[in-house]
Amino acid sequence: MKRKDLICRLLAHFPELRKRDLEGLVEAFFEEMTRALVRGERIEIRGFGRFEVHHGKERVFVNPQNKETYYLRGNRRLVFKVGKDLFERVNTPPRAVLDLGTQTFRLALGKLEADGLRVIERRRVNVRLGEGLEKGIISPPALERGLAALKEFRNYLYDLGVSEIKAVGTAVFREAANAGEFMEASRKLGFHIEVISPERESELVLKGVQAGLSPDGPFLLADVGGGSTELSLVKEGRKIWEVSIPLGAVRLKEGFIRAYPLTPQEFRGIRGHVARILSELEIPEEVSLLVGCGGSASLLAALDLRLTTYLPERIHGHRVSLSRIETITEHLRGLPLSRIRRLRGMEPGREDIALPGLLIFQELLRKAGISELVISEWGLLEGLLLSF
Structure with a gap:
């Protein structure tokens, strides 16, 4: 440092x-x-x-x-x-966990200490493994990008002498017909990927969120990924309802967005699609708090805070109002990609999927009648560390 x-x-x-x-x-x-x-x-x-x-x-x-x-x-x-x-x-060796998602591969190093979990470092690479997923497969370029990212992680962990490693795959591994090909290549690199169900993913995310945020009262938890969104209703510390819906930042981008800036008609079209999917949800109880986690949630906080450097301490616990999200999405839809890349807070590699991810949170807030979103930087990775 x-x-x-x-x-x-x-x-x-x-x-x-x-x-x-x-x-x-x-x-x-x-x-x-x-x-x-x-x-x-x-x-x-x-x-x-x-x-x-x-x-x-x-x-x-x-x-x-x-x-x-x-x-x-x-x-x-x-x-x-x-x-x-x-x-x-x-002198206490850390443990490593990997979350291999549709858009991003994430790595965290952590130790369980007397006062709880201490996360030492987080790393992330935007690989977009879900490229080509609309055809039911991981495309060859995406597969190469994913394996290159794993090689970088392997070399980093080897230099640190980390031996306890756990890696999980989410939506893209559940859906891609050739996911086994990627997993076999990963084994040769020393990573044994466990493909987890939406229910297990939701359970781990909730464990991480509760350890890092400790929300008061019942809340709705939304983990917006590249290929899907996992929703959970949490009451008195327990999950009483959950659902996985086929709404993800990468999936929406590939299905609805061909070029930026979007016309008003295109913007209304993608927003309407998200609203229609969410209109079919029947949330069992009214709640006043929506907690968001995942790459799109972190990006939203970074854009709102206009961060020039990724600082998880600033992002974690940040609150963004529905009106502010609407302002940001309206601004994004009218910009070319070259301008979106230069926005303060924009993460390289997410510029073309920023808008779809933010729209999911926007329409979730509207659906649930909640006025603001609370961002949690703790989620799946921290849940994995706590489950070793």
């Missing part, structure tokens, strides 16, 4: 502060540490470790030419002694 990365992380935790103020605070923090160490003081941060200045022994040096004796003062050395908590955290 570099200095600028530290400042970005601090901005995520303290969005009310200005960047230049945080830069000043970081500069002042390290300056005070430096001054204390120059004075020979010890700096101790409980649980993390302590910095100490050690004085080397004086040395006697005899010049071989003139035989004169010199006394050399010992150099001062800066020593860091790691704290117990940090030592245990560093």
Whole structure:
């Protein structure tokens, strides 16, 4: 982590502060540490470790030419002694989980600690494995992209020495006739993919959401993916109703969008299709909270916050009103792809499926009569980590 990365992380935790103020605070923090160490003081941060200045022994040096004796003062050395908590955290190997979806392959590293799950790192690659899924297969270019992403993940995990790995496949693996071909190639790379049912997927997502967000009262959970949307009604911590519907960002894009910008008629057509599919749903109870997770939900938060860097801390728990989503979707539909790519918060590789994903959340809010969406960055990956 570099200095600028530290400042970005601090901005995520303290969005009310200005960047230049945080830069000043970081500069002042390290300056005070430096001054204390120059004075020979010890700096101790409980649980993390302590910095100490050690004085080397004086040395006697005899010049071989003139035989004169010199006394050399010992150099001062800066020593860091790691704290117990940090030592245990560093030396406990993490576990890795992979969510291989229709649009995105995601990787998370995490550890179960005394105070709960700690996610160390998240990585994601937009592979669009669902390309060609309308024909019932994974296309050859998509298959190559997916395997290339897995090779990158494998090399990364090998360098870290991670041995406990769990990988699951969702909608595209359930539907593609040639999914077995991809799974066989994945096994040769060291990944054994478990194809999970919509019910199991929903169960894992809920486990992750509840661990990371702890919503109060009954809520509707929507996991919008590339090929499908999993809906669950949660009451008193239990799932009392669930359904999987064939609405996904990639599926809608391939079925309805040929080019950007969309005409008003095209926009009304795709929005009407989503509304018609959702009109057939019978949600058992009225709820006042909709929680969204998945790539489209994260993208919506990033666009609303106008993030230039992916910061899960800012995205997690962010709330977006229905009116704001309507404003964003109306703006997206009138832009060419070249402009959409340059929007602050836009994730590379999702520019052409951003609008369909956001429309699903928009129409879900309308269907349920809810005024805002709460974004959860915790979901399937965290549920997998908790289920090891």
